[in-house]
Amino acid sequence: MTFVDHLPILPIAIPALAAPFALLMMRRRRRLGITISLVSCLAMLGAALALLAQASVGTITAYELGDWPAPFGIVLVADRLAAMMLVLAATLALIALLHAVVTRADRKGWHFHPLFQFQMMGLNGAFLTGDLFNLFVFFEVLLIASYGLMLHGQGPARLKAGVQYVVVNLVGSSLFLIALGLLYALTGTLNMADMGLRVARLAPEDQGLLRIAALLLVSVFALKAAVAPLHLWLVRTYAVSTPAVAALFAIMTKVGVYSLIRVVPQVFGDGAGAAAWVPAPYLLPAAMVSAGIGFAGVFVARSLSEQAAYLVIGSTGTVLIAVAGWQTATLGAALYYLVHSTIAAAALFLVADVVARRRGGFADNASPGPDFADRSAVGLLFMLAAIAATGLPPLSGFIGKLMILKSVTALPDWGWAWGVILTTTLIGMIGFARVGSTLFWKQAQSGEAPAPAPAATRTDLVAPAIALALLAALSVGAGWASAYANAAAAQVLDPALSAHAVLGEVVQ
Amino acid sequence: MTYEFLMASGIGVLVAGGIFLALRARTFQVVLGLTLFSYAVNLFLFASGRLKLNRPPIWSETITDYTDPLPQALVLTAIVITFGMTAFVVILALRNFLESGSDHVDGDTVTGDAQDGLIDDGAQGQRP
Numbered sequence: 001m002t003f004v005d006h007l008p009i010l011p012i013a014i015p016a017l018a019a020p021f022a023l024l025m026m027r028r029r030r031r032l033g034i035t036i037s038l039v040s041c042l043a044m045l046g047a048a049l050a051l052l053a054q055a056s057v058g059t060i061t062a063y064e065l066g067d068w069p070a071p072f073g074i075v076l077v078a079d080r081l082a083a084m085m086l087v088l089a090a091t092l093a094l095i096a097l098l099h100a101v102v103t104r105a106d107r108k109g110w111h112f113h114p115l116f117q118f119q120m121m122g123l124n125g126a127f128l129t130g131d132l133f134n135l136f137v138f139f140e141v142l143l144i145a146s147y148g149l150m151l152h153g154q155g156p157a158r159l160k161a162g163v164q165y166v167v168v169n170l171v172g173s174s175l176f177l178i179a180l181g182l183l184y185a186l187t188g189t190l191n192m193a194d195m196g197l198r199v200a201r202l203a204p205e206d207q208g209l210l211r212i213a214a215l216l217l218v219s220v221f222a223l224k225a226a227v228a229p230l231h232l233w234l235v236r237t238y239a240v241s242t243p244a245v246a247a248l249f250a251i252m253t254k255v256g257v258y259s260l261i262r263v264v265p266q267v268f269g270d271g272a273g274a275a276a277w278v279p280a281p282y283l284l285p286a287a288m289v290s291a292g293i294g295f296a297g298v299f300v301a302r303s304l305s306e307q308a309a310y311l312v313i314g315s316t317g318t319v320l321i322a323v324a325g326w327q328t329a330t331l332g333a334a335l336y337y338l339v340h341s342t343i344a345a346a347a348l349f350l351v352a353d354v355v356a357r358r359r360g361g362f363a364d365n366a367s368p369g370p371d372f373a374d375r376s377a378v379g380l381l382f383m384l385a386a387i388a389a390t391g392l393p394p395l396s397g398f399i400g401k402l403m404i405l406k407s408v409t410a411l412p413d414w415g416w417a418w419g420v421i422l423t424t425t426l427i428g429m430i431g432f433a434r435v436g437s438t439l440f441w442k443q444a445q446s447g448e449a450p451a452p453a454p455a456a457t458r459t460d461l462v463a464p465a466i467a468l469a470l471l472a473a474l475s476v477g478a479g480w481a482s483a484y485a486n487a488a489a490a491q492v493l494d495p496a497l498s499a500h501a502v503l504g505e506v507v508q
Numbered sequence: 509m510t511y512e513f514l515m516a517s518g519i520g521v522l523v524a525g526g527i528f529l530a531l532r533a534r535t536f537q538v539v540l541g542l543t544l545f546s547y548a549v550n551l552f553l554f555a556s557g558r559l560k561l562n563r564p565p566i567w568s569e570t571i572t573d574y575t576d577p578l579p580q581a582l583v584l585t586a587i588v589i590t591f592g593m594t595a596f597v598v599i600l601a602l603r604n605f606l607e608s609g610s611d612h613v614d615g616d617t618v619t620g621d622a623q624d625g626l627i628d629d630g631a632q633g634q635r636p
Contacts, residue, residue, distance in 0.1 A: 133582060140589050147596065159604040163535060163613060166597050170542050171530065173593070177549045177586055184579065185556035 007054065008063035008078045010047035011086050011124035014040050019117035026113060034101055037113040041094045044120060048086035055083040056484060058491070060501035062130065070503050071194040077130035077502060080488035081335070085127040085258055088339050091470065092251050092346055093120050099350050099463035100244035103357065108153040108242070115152070119145035119248065126255050130502055132183065132267075133190045135259065136176050139224070143169050146252065149245045150237060161236040168223070168233040176220040182213035183267075192266050193502040196495050200271035207274035214268050214275035218260065222279075225256025227320060228290035231313050235297065238309035243353030244463075246305065247346035253316045254342050261323060261331065266495045277326060284324040284413065288420040291317030295424035298389075299431035304352035304364035304382075307435060308345055311389050314424060315341035321417050322404040328493055329407035332486030337400030339481070340474055344388040344397060347467035351385045354378055354460050355439060366435045368442035377461060379440035384468045386432035390425055396474035401425065403482060515555055522548035535601035535611045539594065546590040553583045 018040030025033035054061060055078055063076040078086075097116060099105070106112035122142025129135050151162050184190055186206055187198040202210055219230070226234040234253070238246045260279070268275045294314020301307035319341060322334035352364045355378055362369035372378075384395070391397030401421060408417045474481055491497055522544050529541025557576030565577040605611040 133585075137585065137589075140593075144592070144596070147600075151600075156604075156608045159600065159607055163597070163600055163604050166593075166600060167530075167538055167542065167613065170590075170593055170597065171545070173589070174542075174545050174549045178552055180582070181549075181553040181556035181579075184582070185558075188576075190578075 004050075004054075006063075007047060007050055008061055008076045008128060009065070011044055011051070011090075011128065012076075012121055014043050014047065015117040015121040015124065019114040019121070022117060023111065023114040026111070030107075033113055034106070037117060038094075038097060038101070040117055041090060041097055041120070044124065045087070045090035045094060048083065048090045051078050052083040052087050054078070055080045056487075058487070060491070060498050062502045062504075071189055071191045074134055075130040075191065075502055076128040077193075077498060078128060079498060079501075080484065080491050081258070081261065082127045084335065084339070084484065084488055085254075086124055088254075088342060089120065089123045089127065089251055092248060092342060095343075095346060095350070095463050095467050095470075096244045096248040098466070099247065099353070099460070100242070102459050102462065103244065103353065105153070105242050105244045105353075109151075111148065112152055115145050115148040116248070118142075119149060121145075123251065123255065127258060130192055130498075131190055132192055132195065132263070133180055135263075136173070136180060139176070139255075140173060142252070142255070143173070146249065149248070150241050152242050152245060155240075157240045161240045165233055165237040172220050172223045175216055175223075179213050179216035179220065182209055182216070186210055186213065191502065192263065193495070193499040196267045196269065196271075197499060197503075199267060199275065200273070202273060204273075210272070211274045211278060214272070214278040217263065218279040221256045221260045221263070222286065223256070224253065225260065225316050225320070226253045226290070226313050227256075227283075227286050227316065228293050228313075229286075231290055231293065234313055235306060235309045238312060238349075239303070239306040243305065243349050243356070246308070247349040247467075250312055250342050250345040250349065253312055254319075254338055257316060257319055257323065257338060260320075261334075261492060265326065265493050266498065269495050280324065280326065283320060284417070287317045287320035287324055288416060289317070290314070291321060291420055291424045293317075295428040295431070298428045299434075301431070301435070302366055304355055304366070304435065304439070305349060307366075307431065308348040308352055311348060311428070312345045314428065315345060315389070318401070318404065318421060318424070321421065322408060325408060325411045326493070327407070327410060328486060328490045329410065330404070331489035331493065332482065333400065333403035333407045335485040335488055336478075336482050337397070337404055339485075340388070340396045340400045340471060343467050343470055343474070344385065344395075347385045347464050347471070348389055350464035350467060351378070351382050354381065354464060357460060362444075364439075366438050368438055368444045370444055374458060374461070375440060377458070379436070381461065381464050381468065382436055382440065385464065386429075386436060388468065388471050390428040390432060392429070394475060395468075395471045396478060397471075399475060399478045399482070511559055511561070515551065515559060519548045519551050519555070522551070533612055533614065535605065535613055538613055539597055539601060542597070543590075543594055546586075546594070550583050550586055550590070553586055554579055556582075 018036055022033045022036045061078040065074045119142055122138050125138035147166055151158050187195050189195050223230040238249055268278050270276055291314050294310050294317050297310025298307050301310055319334050319338045322330045356364040358372040359369050388395040388397050391401040408414045526541045526545030529537045557579035560575045563573055563575045565575045567574050
């Protein structure tokens, strides 16, 4: 085996190794610890790009851990979708880490960098694994790390939100385990590709149990994706988190969406009997409701970070409206918009932080305050982030929404989807315009002197600017990106491809 | 048959108690509820390999009837994870109580003593 053969394990191994080293170094030599963390993120991005290059020609790489043959051992599967999500996660991690280092948010508590690396390990593992129980394990890894990151910096507000976040996710994990137990009892396997084949051969008397297991599993993914009515945990959690952490958390709901896209066609596809396309009747209404709630929240939010948190719900809803079609064109559009909306939400969280740092006691509340440093530059960043978030031209959100609108016309209920997407866009736009004009155009009349803002350096504008530049790049390279997304969607919707790659000659 | 009945009803009772406690307002009961619920889940996972008595958990050419070893490995993983999580949530709830003076999950600011009826919290929601 050459080095290239081991490529799929790298995105998991790099952060797993970097975390303990960063932990050791942070005690005495802070700079070295930060360097380890940054280098690890760069290496992850490199590995993810290499996997993307490998997957972009259509090969599905199955990596058998310990060389145990596929249905018995654990496999990692790197296909187009997984590689795309890995690149997105690594890019987002670099931006968030850069912002944390530049704004010194990583110094507000212990162990920021090791937790950050473990978070990346969980994310990358969840994207790569081809085994349902391993998906649970990586979910737990990323959740445990996220508990620590969310509480980073402490304070009563974070602790209060933290208790709710942890309790909700513990219940979610328990339900995940029940679903796994049922599926294992029915099929005798945990390998997703193998399970997809065995589900088709289930006896008629087991169909009811299969349907229950499938619905439980889908509900857990919906909880992670914060789909209405399971979205209530998200806003408070994200709005009180350290902004750099919240920017990274923008991809956490997308892990739920990813799992849905990965598991449903593979395991509960056409051949699954009573569980075939099991979330289909519920997904579209739930997605439309969460898009509505999300953008209504953007409209009424009292602060920028709350607005960004609601945007996460709204954009996940928009993505799922397209996912609910389960066709190549709709899924491709959803994947393109998923990449865009993740980076856009992260950019908005970072802009909220930039604003809060400059306004002292007024923080990022949507109320007029005194003049602050770099007002026009920050205002420009906010405007661009708002344009990206609502999906106006010229940034990639416009192209993404256009693709979604165009692709859903092939579905029977497309009128509803159009209505919801266009209305939420308008509501979101008004909400951002309202907050933006309050923050950047109005001045407080009161003579109350603002708390002295920390020595204003403009370096904290860099990370959000990079995020927005990436969105511009996604817009310029939309032809290639959407072609890739469509190819990834086609690959995901053909479970036989990955079954062949994972199980090899076992399937004939 | 009785063994299956015992197992199933045990899981059912644990789940019922767990859900009831998890829906209570204060963190200690919620933590207890989650613990009960996770016990039920562990038993359920264990049972997913079918209930068999006095059979070896290994497969070999000479053995025709064996218990499925995989659910036991899964249960072990699940126990370790839920144990760590429970420890974490206990510490978190404790920190939250010490910092905010309230152990209500929903962000209620009534102090712990007032909830217990030890003091009359006339100033509803005013924290010490």
